Amino acid sequence: MGKFIIEKSSPLRGRIKISGAKNSVLPILAATILTDKSCDINEVPFLKDVETMLELLNSLGAEIIKNKDSVIVSCNKISNKELPYDLVKKIRASFLIAGPVLARFGIVRIQMPGGCPIGVRPVDLHLKGFSLMGAKIKQEHGVIEISTKGLKGADIYLDFPSVGATENIMMAAVMAKGVTNISNCAVEPEIVDLAQFLNQMGAKITGAGSDNIKIIGTDILNGCKHTIIPDRIEAGTYMIAAGITKGDIIMQNVIPEHLKPVTAKLKEMNVMTEETSDGIRVYCGGNLKNVDVKTMPFPGFPTDMQAQFMSLMTVSKGTGIVNETVFENRFMHVGELNRMGADIKLESNSAIVTGVKKTMGTKVKATDLRAGAALIISALAAEGETEISDIYHIERGYYKIEEKLSKIGANIKKIED
Numbered sequence: 001m002g003k004f005i006i007e008k009s010s011p012l013r014g015r016i017k018i019s020g021a022k023n024s025v026l027p028i029l030a031a032t033i034l035t036d037k038s039c040d041i042n043e044v045p046f047l048k049d050v051e052t053m054l055e056l057l058n059s060l061g062a063e064i065i066k067n068k069d070s071v072i073v074s075c076n077k078i079s080n081k082e083l084p085y086d087l088v089k090k091i092r093a094s095f096l097i098a099g100p101v102l103a104r105f106g107i108v109r110i111q112m113p114g115g116c117p118i119g120v121r122p123v124d125l126h127l128k129g130f131s132l133m134g135a136k137i138k139q140e141h142g143v144i145e146i147s148t149k150g151l152k153g154a155d156i157y158l159d160f161p162s163v164g165a166t167e168n169i170m171m172a173a174v175m176a177k178g179v180t181n182i183s184n185c186a187v188e189p190e191i192v193d194l195a196q197f198l199n200q201m202g203a204k205i206t207g208a209g210s211d212n213i214k215i216i217g218t219d220i221l222n223g224c225k226h227t228i229i230p231d232r233i234e235a236g237t238y239m240i241a242a243g244i245t246k247g248d249i250i251m252q253n254v255i256p257e258h259l260k261p262v263t264a265k266l267k268e269m270n271v272m273t274e275e276t277s278d279g280i281r282v283y284c285g286g287n288l289k290n291v292d293v294k295t296m297p298f299p300g301f302p303t304d305m306q307a308q309f310m311s312l313m314t315v316s317k318g319t320g321i322v323n324e325t326v327f328e329n330r331f332m333h334v335g336e337l338n339r340m341g342a343d344i345k346l347e348s349n350s351a352i353v354t355g356v357k358k359t360m361g362t363k364v365k366a367t368d369l370r371a372g373a374a375l376i377i378s379a380l381a382a383e384g385e386t387e388i389s390d391i392y393h394i395e396r397g398y399y400k401i402e403e404k405l406s407k408i409g410a411n412i413k414k415i416e417d
């Protein structure tokens with residue numbers, strides 16, 4: 001179990017390269033199950049969640065060749081063995097294997113993915129889609145068995161624009177008999193990236209990125225070559241690190257359109273951005289001032305940026321309200337930030353943040369992925385030394401974070417327990 005030791009850092013300066021998106025590469029790796037040909041995927045961040053997904057594919061019999069930042073996956077020899085629970089319970093995204101295995105083999109047995117600190121995270125919308133496509137669903141002893149004689153296209157309305165449900169249903173539908181329409185679906189950039197990957201395999205998907213996706217079932221899918229889109233949440237995290245240290249950095253390998261909700265909100269706080277020839281420049285345009293923020297499905301302000309944004313708010317002038325509407329328990333970072341001297345009060349799914357002159361370094365604990373990132377951000381500006389334990393949460397979703405931050409001047413080092 002490792003720890004990060006972080007000293008108050010001078011303004012971050014320099015260039016930082018953003019890696020491929022965790023929340024895009026995970027469903028795309030699951031989608032390789034749909035073909036017996038090889039898929040060559042570039043810009044793969046080999047972070048803990050990706051390694052776990054690769055182990056899950058390997059447990060089904062997939063052949064995996066890893067290179068520096070790419071992977072070739074061949075699922076020509078896989079069978080639909082039950083997935084090892086010790087791997088399934090590690091990552092929520094393991095449930096994304098259900099749709100592809102169901103589409104390829106007509107039956108899948110998978111453990112109910114556990115909840116996690118940020119919420120119960122049910123899979124009812126995934127299962128609603130599968131059953132509307134003709135699958136039978138049995139749940140016993142914590143294992144879900146989904147089976148079908150052949151999936152049929154269906155019209156599916158999602159009660160909530162769930163990212164995972166949209167992805168799982170899309171992957172199940174690409175080889176179904178007939179046409180599937182998913183309405184009120186998620187419109188995140190990662191959905192568009194998955195749809196592009198599936199279409200490169202030979203699928204017939206239109207409407208990805210809008211709230212209605214149409215999939216015309218096809219017989220077989222082939223392998224393909226694909227480059228993962230940049231990680232907009234990693235980029236947003238480093239933008240805030242630059243803002244809180246009054247730095248001036250350039251982020252390379254970003255898609256400005258994907259960052260719009262975050263750049264717009266940061267500008268209101270005096271963290272400015274401008275597009276340059278090789279990326280996006282992020283710099284401080286004056287004293288930080290607080291605003292209100294409400295998390296929403298894309299293109300609203302991303303829930304995955306809420307904790308990091310709150311860290312910035314703790315040392316910004318005035319009071320701001322954070323309203324978390326996507327997950328029911330995504331304020332675990334509040335207690336830890338208050339231990340650093342922040343002034344945050346909780347009222348149901350809102351946090352009232354009053355900026356303080358400075359926060360103080362101390363011993364804190366990462367409770368989940370983005371809460372851990374928020375603590376790193378806060379530690380960069382806090383007086384003295386901060387020690388963050390349970391950093392495995394952070395390493396699930398950030399590739400080489402201490403290396404990347406050190407390169408632009410952060411005072412961060414990792415120690416093994």
Ligand code: EPZ
Nearest residue numbers: 023093121122123124125126160162163164165304326327
């Ligand atoms: C994806 O999770 C992301 N994970 C999450 O990122 C992200 O926070 C989330 O989308 C929202 O953008 C991956 O892509 C691997 P949802 P997912 O289904 O698909 C409820 C991170 O930090 N819901 O859109 O699980 C659910 O409980 C992670 O990188 C149902 O009720 O999110 C939640 O309240 C955290 N029934 C809301 O919808 C369902 O069947 C959003 O969940 C499915 C979801």
